[in-house]
Amino acid sequence: MTTATVTIEDLRALIAGVLEIEPEEVADEAHFSDELEIDSLLMLEISTRVESTCGVPENAVTASGATTLAELHAFLTSKLVGETHAGPVIRPRPLSAPAARLFLFHHAGGSHLLYRGWAEHFPQDWDLCLLEAPGRGHLQALPLIDDCDRLVDYFHTAIAPLLGQPFGFFGHSMGALIAYQLTRRLHHQGGPLPTWLGVSAYGAPRAGADDSHPHLMPDDELRGWLRSVGGSPPQLLDNDDVWHKFAPVFRSDFTLVDTWAPPRSPEPLPVPLSVFAGRHDKLIGEDRLLAWRAFTTHFRGLERYEGDHFYLMKHPQLLAAAITAAMRSAAP
Template identity: 80%
Template sequence: MTTPTVNIQDLRALIVGVLETEPEEVTDEAHFSHDLDIDSLLMLEISTRVESAYGVPENAVAVSGATTLAELHAFLISTLTGETSACPLIRSKPLSDPAARLFMFHHAGGSHLLYRGWAEHFPEDWELCLLEAPGRGQLQTLPLIDDCDQLVDYFHTAIAPLLDRPFGFFGHSMGSLIAYQLTRRLLREGDPLPTWLGVSAYGAPRGETEADGRPHLMSDDELRGWLRNVGGSPPQLLDDDAVWRKFAPVFRSDFKLLDTWAPPRNPEPLPVALSVFGGHHDRLIGEDHLLSWRAFTTDFRGLERYEGDHFYVMNHRRPLAVAITAAMRSAAA
């Protein structure tokens, strides 16, 4: 017997059919009872249809505890394949009772490997949690996410159980945007907030279109040239056509996320300590754009710049770890 394919869009359509609503109303993370107003009778109807469509045991959905579409999708995958869904959190040195946690977000086209080896430079009682977007690394079989809000939803679900002690966010380039938006999400939903937010090589949100174009719409030759100019990508990735074909979709997806994100209009400054980092020779982000983060927080902790370009972080792990540790401890004092 062939195992049915578990497609989240098919699940969404099923729920939409029961609720007689629009697909955009049933987001991956919308809570069934709180956000979608699904009562017990509607939930029973949904459960029955899901069990029938995917051949899972009667009442399995009801006892699964799934409260969102994303959780229901993960439950079905686990039930039908005997595997748990891949987790976007990499904890190289898990601690049972860490004094603090630092969540780190990677750049466009990158992965958690940007922060490989960083843990040794932080306090022993801190736990580093590296976030990995789908479509790369251990999540390479999952579909890419090219929408900022959807990726924030995805990461929010992953980190929610780990916000039980002081924590901070650090993001590089695209990771800065995700860290900022995730902080805004936590604030809006009344969840614990980071003690400190660090943004690196990414300017504060601006309403106007960036002057250097939209990379996700560039031709292959244009995009490869643009990446060479920015730096940070190994030559074998940009020069080898076979390697490029494998990684190009990841770059285009991440750049689409950046290019299509709509900055909030007149956002309230975050009640979170915020520090900014950058490279002296970054061709994408100038000092003025980095300093403009000052208006997005009630507690601006300044700008630190290091020798290097957009990917200066690769050559300054130890001093950055020292600066991040000091900033988090100062913010928590």
Template identity: 85%
Template sequence: MTTTSVTIEELRALIAGVLETEPEEVTDDAHFVHELDIDSLLMLEVSTRVETAYGVPENAVAASGATTLTELHAFLASKLTRETSPSPLIRPRPLSEPAARLFLLHHAGGSHLLYRGWTEHFPEDWELCLLEAPGRGNLQALPLIDDCDRLVDYFHTAIAPLLDRPFGFFGHSMGALIAYQLTRRLLRQGEPLPTWLGVSAYGAPQGEADAASSPHLMADDELRTWLRSGGGSPPQLLDNDDVWRKFAPMFRSDFKLVDTWTPPRSPEPLPVPLSVFAGVHDKLIGEDRLLAWQALTTNFRGLERYEGDHFYLMNHQQPLAAAITAAMRSAAP
């Protein structure tokens, strides 16, 4: 990776150039959207210029979630000084001796940013480990993975050294599938199992793949309409052709992973306590499929539903964290 340095004044001048304003107008903590009035097209231009100027991967700036000059500078400084290979593990509050670890897995088309701010809602002696699939965030330079088994392999390698104390998995949508398959991998290989498994907004695997819905094969307009119906995807992504073109390959790759995964036939129930979570108004998955998880565990902890759609969890961080904490503690031996 490049070790080019970056100064905040250089970034200030770059952004001011895009906005055709004076550098002093771009203050360190001014919010890009609300105070500098940077819309999606301008943000795309800022991102492109920054990525070109500093040699960082395409889409890295957008995926970073930076909303101020200070945040953008900190992100670039960390990217440009990192000498080791990027890791799929993000640990917002690293602990040397955590009482427990909770691994969080994101949805299709998403990133670890789904779980931004979650750490503050969990016990201080717990370590949250956010798993990020390649092709986004700090892993922009890596190719996308569109096969479930290969992504499970990739994550398994990353988490193996961290299974030395009680741990749990929580996955949302595609992340629920990966969490389930990771647990099956650990069981098959005789490795430590999670204390608890939480699956969110994802139906229990059926005996055969559901051919009725294959988002990765949809035409662009159809796919964007389908994503709108599920909620969670910002309008500036779905309504702006330039932004959509940058992120569409990631969506299609992730949906291909889900659509082409072959469910196991008559799988052995997991000897792991399992809880299911969902939004009351989720149009993408029915209650029968959610309750079908009961057959895939020896210890079904029930279904909890929250007000909202497929991305209900974005508005229920605190109560959901409390439910997860209680579930993991009650499941501990």
């Protein structure tokens, strides 16, 4: 069985085998932890078997966040469609001449799977490009990059051939930093600029170090901090075996964020910029979010949604509508 031939019945039988129950007891929409009583150790075994049997990268199932059989099958199907190459740009429905391209940058410790399913909420003539940093997902064999400028270089090289049509950038948390720095790079080099830049759950750059330095925290403190922030599945933080696989990714990404030196007197970018955040985000205050107005000549305001630092996981459709409207109104 490969991702090209995997069926939901194959997965049903696999999960039933691990749980030692009959396949019909694994309903499509039954929640793994609540209804099937799958704990972190059983989930690790299921993930390992699925990854080995279906030929997807190690840790991919855990990172997907799938909580039902139907979600797991949809995820594996998307892997076949969206990850047929080993580059950092995943395009769920690639178009050669789209009306617009939207590049989406993920958070620290995350992957392009943050944006899984988003394509269906955007116009059909848009080409969504989900960026994947090295060291995770289908790029797991590549070394991690813990320096902001080097990751910007890596992404710049990858997306350069795709900048012929109008395009926009949207980044969440660490992804917002990367999207901003990549926009600065294009501006300084005289390259094509995005018609719009969206930054999510990330405060405007400022001089001086922040109080928290996650990349320096001991393991227990870091795991506790991640629990308080939200967004990481319990099976990742609560299971030692799973955590030790993902910890290097978190530490590398947090090193990138914590060691980045903000520009002393940045020139406002000639790009419309919108800010997005959760109303209950414990990491970023409103003053830091509104401070982005100094970094653009066209500040488009702050939009807040119910939720915490990972509010966007609950509001993909609303956020997609807001991004679509913002990009269209910013188009020349």
